[in-house]
Amino acid sequence: MVGSARVSEKSTPTPIVRLRDVTKSYGTGAARTPVLRGISFDVDRGEFVALVGQSGSGKSTLLNIIGGLDQPDSGEVEVLGVDTLRSTDTRRAGLRNQSIGFVFQAFNLLDHLTVLGNVILPASFARSAADADARGREALRRVGLSDLASRRPGELSGGQKQRVAIARALFNAPALLLCDEPTGNLDSETGKEVIDFFRELNAKDGVTLLIVTHERRVSSVARRVIAMRDGMLVETSDEALAAAHGGPA
């Protein structure tokens, strides 16, 4: 399987994600708006964590910082043993390429590439792109889109697009999958299929999942839920979760 091999290679006793007092603000001077206020938590290998909270609570920013797509103002961020705050751009890029997969709400597929071309895009930045096509087709097979390899994203439904995005995220068999509202643009039926796929991925392949969501049905399948409000973590009680989701539990 695509994911399990790499997880076993990289098994380590330390947490896969380790955050300490992470802060982040946007703007300057009087317009400076704190987004994250001293966030600290760990994610262990093989966990399925849902990061919930209302819009503007800072969960997407936190996810981007974990994925090395954004930098915090202060604190410590360690992902797969790499201090992403102090490491070089090349090291962070290598980490994203080899060990982290991203799934976005807006799919972010490149329309000028075929489905397979989108899936194997990470191979363009890997030192070795051997068997890229074969690995891309295997990833597509896993998400059930083997027949659509030569199609363009514009010819696909929303659900199919998201599955292509997931196949791309799984292409390099990452140890950590970071998903930002992966079902946000999908109907409930398709969203359920995607969630089931994630659950299976976590359970069978041991891929660590950190999903940002404000959908109850997503967080309900996670083994751990971390709630955020105004840039801070809140307790994970049912009430807090309900508040974080913006309604009663």
Next chain:
Amino acid sequence: MMPARSLVRMIAGNTLRSRRHFVLSAFGIVIGIATFVVFLASTEQVGAVLEKIFPVEQVQVVAPRASLLGKDISKKLDDAIVEKIRSRPEVDRANPTAVVPRMALAFPAFGHGSFEGNDLRFEVGGFADGINPDYVQDDDRTRELFKDWDGVKDDPRRQACVPPPPDPGEEVIQSPRAAPRNPQPGVYYNPCASPERYYCSEVDRTCHHRVPVVMSPTMIELYNGQFAKSHGLPVADVDFVRFVTARGGLGAMRFSVGLGLTTIAGSNAVTARKAHRIEAVLVGINTKAMPIGMTMPIQYIQRWNREFLGEEAATTYSSIIVRLKNRNRIAVFAQWLQDDLDLRLEDSLGEKFATALFVIRLVLVLISLVIIAISSINIAHNFFMQVTERRRELGLLRAVGATQSDVLLVVLGEAALIGLIGGLIGLAIGVALAAGIDWGSAHYLPRFPYKPSSWFHFKWWIVAGGLACSTGFSVLGGYLPARRASTMEPAQALTQN
């Protein structure tokens, strides 16, 4: 850094997918490079033609003019000077005609001839010089005819003859014709065995070969451009001599010269001998002839100068033509001339043309570089728009493992590829334009001396320089947008529309 193969594939894919972006970005480059290569190729070719007319490696040594109380005290150019020059390391000694002295006809002379039935009279004194015949033998005709015929021993055609009777109303009579099939009684005809080439000299009453003369193409240009028009005379063809002699034989180019005679009023040149008439014949148009005037084998000039002015005039050269090993040696050679011999190089027309051409080339290249630079700004503008439009895409590349350098290289590579393709298209347009101009020139421009078969010479360095310019300026234009793309926060790029 991403593998080169992936980089190239990504650059090619990105560049070719947006025709609008490509056309907007490459348009200026195409125009700029087309003008760049056309300007350079044309000035290169014009330079080559000019170099043929005025060889740059070839310089002319002259003595600076000096006078004291109206008397010429200029340094004398003689055989000793010639030998000193010949021994210099800058001189191309492998060439037997690397050092060629010229001697001017130093006393008055007056010419009389006809061309296409028109009576022509002209001054020869001051407009004639002599040169080593070996230096002028560029074609079969000059090889055969341009030599010192009076120096030929045992010429069987040097027979005794009766010269034409003097004409009291004409100091220099027109050179008499050969006898026709039915000669008219009482008319003097050329009595020599080969009247096409020989005439009867009034000095020793024997037949002499006419003095062979060559003229510069500049003379034909002057004749056609000024003289023929103002005097209602026929225009001369580029192969002037060949053209005339084809119709009238070599004798059609003959003319008489009255040595020691002049039409210039007030001339007080002192000559040691009584004026007399000789005959000459134009045997060719040659670039080595003096630009304004006529050139003959130097032995004739030496004899006449000795005869009319004395030994001093027969051993003093007017200038010395020197062919150097290459043009870079000119400065060293000129310095030696000035320091050691108190001589100088003549400001040649060739150098002036070369300087003018250099300035023209500089201006044209600057114009094309300005066009390219403006197109570089246009590329920058388009790429800024592109980078903004492709924020999500670039953010995605970062998300899947691209480094800042990778993104920089991708965008710069796209700029370079647009520049390269634009350059190639510009080059093709330039070559096509040149072909069109050459076609027009061949069909609509009249023939003239040195008219090239092509007005353009696309040397390899022009092509390479054009492509390097187009690529370089495109990369320059794409640099700032590429930097912006590479330093974008991926998280923001991925979330913003």
